[in-house]
Amino acid sequence: MIKNTTFAELKVGDTASIERVCSVQDLYLFAHVSGNTNPAVVPDQASTENRAVTAPFMWAGSLISAVLGNLLPGPGTLYRSQDLRAVSRVKVGDKVRASVRCVEKQAAPVAVFETRIEKLDGTVVAEGRALVDVPTERMTVAARELPTLILDDCDQFTPLIQRAKSLGPMATAVVCPDDHNSLGGAVLAAREGLIEPILIGSRAAIQKAAEAGGLDITPYKLIDAANGVEASAKAVELVRRGEAASVMKGNLHTDELLGQVVKKDGGLRSGRRISHVFVMDVPTMDHLLFISDAAINIAPDLITKVDITQSAIDLAIACGIEKPRVGILSAVETVNPSIPSTLDAAALSKMAERGQIKGGLVDGPLAMDNAMDVAAARTKGITSLVAGRADVLIVPNLEAGNMLAKELTFVARAEAAGLVVGAAAPIMLTSRADNDRARLVSAALAQLYEYRRRTGRAVPVPGTDTAKVAAE
Known part of the structure; x- marks a missing residue:
């Protein structure tokens, strides 16, 4: 008062x-x-x-x-x-x-x-x-509590980019970069020291896009391909031969690229179901938010969700979150046999307790409110290390995840980047409508994820003693 x-x-x-x-x-x-x-x-x-x-x-x-x-x-x-x-x-x-x-x-x-x-x-x-x-x-x-103001000045992606730069450029097969956005994003990532692009697609179309955008692509290797399927197959083959460490999607349909990635013979299967993770920089949050799977697995079963959860945890750790808090989402926070996603959530939580999912704190089912808001969790009497503090959200199906990610982007003004994980190499699966910034951050995510996949640890923060030791 x-x-x-x-x-x-x-x-x-x-x-x-x-x-x-x-x-x-x-x-x-x-x-x-x-x-x-x-x-x-x-x-x-x-x-x-x-x-x-x-x-x-x-x-x-x-x-x-x-x-x-x-x-x-x-x-x-x-x-x-x-x-x-x-x-x-x-x-x-x-x-x-x-x-x-x-x-x-x-x-x-x-x-x-x-x-x-x-x-x-x-x-x-x-x-x-x-x-x-x-x-x-x-x-x-009474002392007045003023309305909350949200300043759209949040930038949690820049530190990720800086950490990825410390690794040096990664050879990346860029598939069909024959429009302004996809080619511009690849060139920007190269200029920032994140990738060493290998451009694969119609030579004439790529050169035309470069001329239209005023981009110099002479420093980069260019491999001619007749169409998206052929370009995707050549990109996968470069990874299999060790000539590229990652793949970046350009101006082609996702199915054309992923069809070559998931082939039983000659693809990039790793023994884990591939999935997609959106990484969101939300102005109202002081940490990155990871959402999976909102782009590949339409209606995943429990076994698929195990892989989706593990891959999302791995990416969060690669981005510097030591022990990610993972909320398994449903419409409610109690187990209800009439809502199958609550059963999956409870099973995933128990599997994590028993070490079948490693590296994170997993809890569910959680509704969106009590996964993200501590007060909401307390009101509903939820006692959990995850509730109200989730770093990673595992959605029940693709529709829910896609709507959640796009609502955060277009309503909450979040920035989004994404990565396909679970394959033998990271795949930057950006939308054809994504801008250069999204492609640049996706390249950073690929660098960080691949480093952890190879070494088992996250990239040290540049300038620290740990970083110096790692470099040596």
């Missing part, structure tokens, strides 16, 4: 203060509210280092308003005037203290406050005086 100080109670010399750390989010919000997009005071969304950005002077000044309105005199206080002199600048990451001190009481309800903003080391940021109307009646109100 917040209680104000009335004019009758206010004394000269009364003080109050608050402390606040200047954050990147603060400056984005201030730019939205004020309309001030001066590049000197607005962080660069593409940068991972914004500590040198200067906060707008009035952002600091607005903290004075918070002290007067919340603390002294508190609720009911209204400004008459404010003068404030800038003394020094605030940078992102600085912690500042905003304080007020009553220096004069005039005719009711007017009072004068000395206002001051300083860093915790004593450096003065601003100082001045405020003239306010002090409330004359007692007011006690």
Whole structure:
């Protein structure tokens, strides 16, 4: 509860203060509210280092308003005037203290406050005086919980790309990259040091796409193929011969590529059912979200779901999650024989307990709300290390997974990348409509997954002692 100080109670010399750390989010919000997009005071969304950005002077000044309105005199206080002199600048990451001190009481309800903003080391940021109307009646109100604001500045993919770059480029068979998106994505991944592309498809069509997009493909090997099936077969053969370590889908139908991958003779079968994993960077979440299977297995049975779950865990570990929390989704969180997916979920959970699924914490059945929200799980009395904290979501069928992934993309503004896992090599199965960014992240996922498949461990974070040891 917040209680104000009335004019009758206010004394000269009364003080109050608050402390606040200047954050990147603060400056984005201030730019939205004020309309001030001066590049000197607005962080660069593409940068991972914004500590040198200067906060707008009035952002600091607005903290004075918070002290007067919340603390002294508190609720009911209204400004008459404010003068404030800038003394020094605030940078992102600085912690500042905003304080007020009553220096004069005039005719009711007017009072004068000395206002001051300083860093915790004593450096003065601003100082001045405020003239306010002090409330004359007692007011006690509950501290307000403001509506949640979602800033679309989340970027959890860049660290994955940086980790993948530390491995050096991976030879990748790019199948039918004969349109702008697929060829541009492959060239971008090559420029970023993630892949060494081997372009396979119609030579004339690929060269035409390169000319149209202003792309230089002369550094890359180009293998001519008459159609998508032939190009896919040649890509699979390159992997089998050890000349490529991964495959990237270009401008062709998924069935044409996967038909060659899953062939019993001459394909890339590994003994595990292949599946697809969406990796989502959701603005409302502080960690990546893995969703499987939303692209390949239409109505998987229990045995197929075991492979789907294991492969999703393996990819999550490859991306740096040491012990992924896996929620097996259904419409409800209790076992119901009338809903087959709840039976599968319960069986998968028990199989994980007994070591038939390794590397993650698996629990189910869980409904979407109690898989993702701790409060929802508590309300329903669910005690689980996974409920409310899931890193990986295993969906009951392709339809549910596809709708979930697309809802996150188009409603929650999540970024998505994906990878086909479970084959003898990772397959970047991006949509023909995906942009270069999605293809770049998918290439990073392929690098990280293949490294773990070969070594049994995740790629160390660049710059750490572990990374140096691994490189040596």
